[in-house]
Amino acid sequence: MKTIFDRPESMTKIESHYCPGCTHGVAHRMVAEIVDEMGIRGKTVGIAPVGCSVLIYKYMDTDMQSAAHGRAPAVATGVKRVRPDLCVYTYQGDGDLASIGMGEIVHAANRGEKITVVFINNAVYGMTGGQMAPTSMPGQKTTTSPKGRDIELCGSPIRMAELLSTLKTPSYVVRASLHSPAHIVSSKKALRQAFKYQLAGTCFSFVELLSICPTNWGFTPVQSNKWLKDTMLPYYPLGVFKTPEDK
């Protein structure tokens, strides 16, 4: 009998802790599938963040290092610089990458570190219980913006893909989304291209994935996908923001 669907070789046989409807599982699986497809399991090192996906090091059956909150791009820099033959990626949420880790991500991108960054933007702090993130939408109610995000006090949501694409250093910067099967297919395409650029030693690569957090948004998964589409997509346009070929 031919196997047509199975757990990727690069994932451990451990049940994940994610909430029902969470898109972390989809993003994890895509990364693992790409590692399998490229045949790079034996030379891949993933850097885990702090946040809901802190335990990704348990789920990926490759070498992994965990990082302090926001520091994954610095840790990845350390690994990649001393072992340039490895494939090194970070997997970070929006609080980790766009708030406490803003310095590390901007400078890793600007140095043109040959790493891949998978950025999960679900507009909320998940693990700590639904606080406002730097990417939370204007008016979005969170546990620390109970009346909705007030942009007069908190500023507007940070668009990381746009921000990083302003750097002069060549890079690959994409924003994709996980709210529909078709978008998941394009997300995987973007991720594959990001890993390809790293393996070719071409450039820093960054894939922002708009994601849902039904638990902290207080919606069902279906409602969450709709909220992402209606609220986040207009503010966070999808597409390729920068390629290494850009002048």
Added chain:
Amino acid sequence: MPKILMKGAEAIGEAAIRAGCLSYFGYPITPQSEVGEYMSRRLPEVGGVFVQAESEVAASQMIYGAAGAGVRVMTTTSSPGYSLMAEAMSYIAASELPAVVVNIVRGGPGLGGILPSQGDYFQAVKGGGHGDYRCLVLAPATVQEFVECVMKAFPLAEKYLNPVLLIGDGMLAQMMEPVDFDAVKTAPQLDVEGWATTGCKDRPRNVVECLWLDPQLCEDFNFELIEKYKRMTAEDCYFEEYLLDDEPEMVVVAYGTTSRIVRTAIEELRKDGYKLGMLRPITLFPFPFERLRALSDAPYMKAVSVVEMSQGQMLEDVRWAIRDQYPVGFFCRMGGIVPSPEEVIDFLKKEFVTRGLKGAKS
């Protein structure tokens, strides 16, 4: 190789390279920026990696990454920068990685000054970052000893899978002294196969992490750390005894730069007949508690004094070592002021009077 005259900061860099450390991540801060400058020039010559990080936070996390990937790695900084590295030091200790960090301590608190101080003793010796952990702390007193300590630091870090911290000050980092790099050989790097993230081809995966959501597991790990630190104390506690073998009345405890001034003071006082010597800790953690306790228990020993460039941080360890059997004399200069031999001599003479010792009359 003959001795060469070298600035402390550059000697630290060269010692690391000769110890097989081919990766350095750092951020400039006075009075040790010359280490980074030296490494930026030298490491490319030997096929090594130099990265000027965006901050001490990032530099220390880069060494966490590189250490996790199983190579010898070092960063250097000065006091305010070391505070920013506290996060990574805790993670490196908790993830049981070997890494070498040098803190060229300057006057504080706050932005403080740039001149020599020993005000970071607590931070170095008692942990520094969050959680229960210790660095193995080396405190050399000369540029030559700094070189030797750097070369020993890597094998020690690998032996214990623990960060090794060297502390000095601007005097040691900025001064030129004769150095012999061949005086000490560094042991080769231990096998990293069992834990480093080198890629899991042909072996089970390695994971570098430090999260224990089950408190029992976290406590178990803390007990393991206690055992590790006991082993350090038993096997790698280093100190120098200066003029302590003729039953002196007083032992002075001092380390690093201060110990050099105390040495001069003791030489002078000995000429006048004062019987005193010095215990100079070379490892501040593990601290030579046992030796100091034995000295203070000796029937001939009547007084213990401490001279340091802080408000009395090492003083607390000394008092604990001698169980406060008698008052400990204490003299300090702070904020970047190095005590002069004369003022140390005056202090020690007064101590002889205060404690009712024979001193010059003997």
